[in-house]
Amino acid sequence: MGDIIFEDFNVNFETRKQNVKSVRDMNLTIKSHKITGIVGESGCGKSVLSLSILGLLPDYAKTSGNIYYDNKDITALANRVREKYLGREFGYISQNPSESLSPIRKIRKQFYESLDLVEKNKAEIEKKSIEILKELGFEKPLEVLDKYPFQLSGGQQQRVLTGIAISSSPRWIFADEPTKGLDENIKKDSLELFKKLRSFGIDSTLVITHDIDFAKNLCDEVMVMYSGQIVEMGIDVLDNPKHPYTKGFIESMPSKGMKIMEGKTLSPTEDIRGCRFANRCGCKTKRCDLESPKLYNYENSQVRCFLYDKGE
């Protein structure tokens, strides 16, 4: 119960000139009661994947395949039903806290709005929001409620946004690039914040990020995404990378010496027969051009690379 299961799921963005395939043949289970991280670089499809769970894709996105949640195919639900249903079950913390909070409303109002589905009594809401804000480290929560977003710092805004997301006690929290554009010291607070979610009874979290250190310190399970596909997933992917892309990606970190991974990601408009990383890969063989690798089990990971195909 509570797992999110993708079955042959695809997302295309069709324009007059081209067909951008953002998510390709996704077969995946994101387990509940865990903090899962989807790690990847811009354009790999990680945000599109999370938006498709939430039903927030733009109208011109075309999807095929299914996403199951609690044995229900949520892609088959009508928009209104889905919104209502998912509003209770899923909380979303978007990329840019300052843009996701309404600039002309006090924080108090924004709490009311988000709790509208579950709680009508304003005194109750106020009590609850004060409790949450206190837990999140605000010393004077009552004062925060009476402030406008611009009166808060970036880190505070993120905490408020998180508070609003968890106030309706969802089962899942989705966070899109929570550390993007934050200063180094605020990043640390952000990590603490996400670790704290468990104490609010929310133990299923999906974090989308490009920040390897952040994912490594936070997540129970990490999935690495590249060019619309999961290339590697497991519990110690970032400590013990196996896929050539994951290795290259980690080695390009400044703390690992900024080694260069040559080449450019295949365009999402391009379809090829073989492995989508082959054009940049140092371990490329003939097979990589001819055949598309599946996810192979290796130690405690699953890796999309023929190096780990033991011919099962």
Next chain:
Amino acid sequence: MNKILGKLSIIVLIIILLVSIFANIISPYDPNFQDKENRLSGFTQEHKLGTDPLGRDMLSRVIYGGRSSILIGVLATLVSMTIGSGMGIISGYFGGRLDKFITSITNIFQALPQMAFTIAIAGVLGPGIKNLILALVISSWAGFSRIVRAEVLKVKEEPYIEAMVYLGSSDLSIILFHIIPNIMPNIIILLTTRIGRSLLSIAALSFLGLGVQPPNPDWSVMINDARLYYRSYPYLIVVPGFSIFITILSINTLGDYLRDIFDIRSEEII
């Protein structure tokens, strides 16, 4: 939906333009020919849209009737756009005292209610096409100036304009190659809506006897001519009124459509 309407409006406007240009070929009669036997004939074989109190063929007059209005409207709007945009660009780009000076002048012009202002100028200058254009330009350039100035202020703050400074561009080339192309979409949208408004003003002024003069066949003149008879012969007012209505509606729809087209460029995938 907007797309279909937008394309439809372009087709309609092209038809109106072609009809006006080739009026002498299309129209069945001379617009000023008086068929004395068939006055106020109603819709007949010979006169498809009937005749007016002097026996002139309504269809021919409607075909000719767009000519002067459209020409005057487009010309006047283009002139006020040029003057207004020039002023707006200068005042927005250079700022300072020049900006204050130009802004106060535009404020004075803007403070006067436009219709009354146009009528007053047209009244002082007297009737006639040249004066009509002059009146329209004087009363409407300030609107362009204000909007263009605001657009320039917005674009001027963009980092790529600042970048051109250390990349060595002169003020003139910044204005010509970077400011104008980036505010052009908005100017064009503004232009279409303003042409619509000018046509309306021309119709009103002509109706008041300050614009196009009879016996010139013009939609607004036709409406004016029909004042005494329209209760018994409503088609006298409906036919030219409908022509004005369709033209202005199409122009405004086109403006909306252009806004959508120009928006697409800023829309990004993913």
Next chain:
Amino acid sequence: MIKVSNLDKSFGDKKILNDINFTLKSGEILSIVGDSGSGKTTLSKIILGLIKPDRGQIIYEGVDLVNLGKKDFKKYRKDIQIISQNPSSFFDPSMKLGRSVIEPLKNFKLKLDDEKLKDLIEEFKLDEKVLARYPHQVSGGEIQRLSIIRALLLEPKILILDEPTSMLDISVQAQILDILKRIQVDKNMSYIFISHDMEVVEIFSDRVLNLKNSKLI
């Protein structure tokens, strides 16, 4: 190469820069680090001559740039260029990238050397097709490479790198910093590298200045 002394700048009551002193030697990469709001961007704008400081000198080739008028400054403008952190907003959205890249050459009445442009495009591992695109049609990494090419065509002596990779993926960051370093060595240029990422700074630069509370330490 360039000597900055006693630089002060305030906006209103807020002191952004307070008595900044440093010298950039020829052929070195000097890093200036500091948190957001410590005045890094203001400092680079002053060196570029976009804003005037309240006090202080910037000596370049024996001339104090601060006191130069617009016309006299033009002579030195080409020598000092900047790469910013958000290159897509530094290209005119209505102009094709190819035209944007060569436009500054015309401004300084320099001839376009097709070979040189081709070499740079190759060196930066770009596809020539990007020149025919508009800024919103290319990736962040590509447009950053183009903005560096645009600056390098002018053959500047000093390049200010204002967090040039903070918006980019780390694998792209590694690629771009690598090319920048190679070019710096090849052409014996001087870089001022502005950053908040200490790890990158340590790998990339020769010397580090820390800008804190609007002072260098």
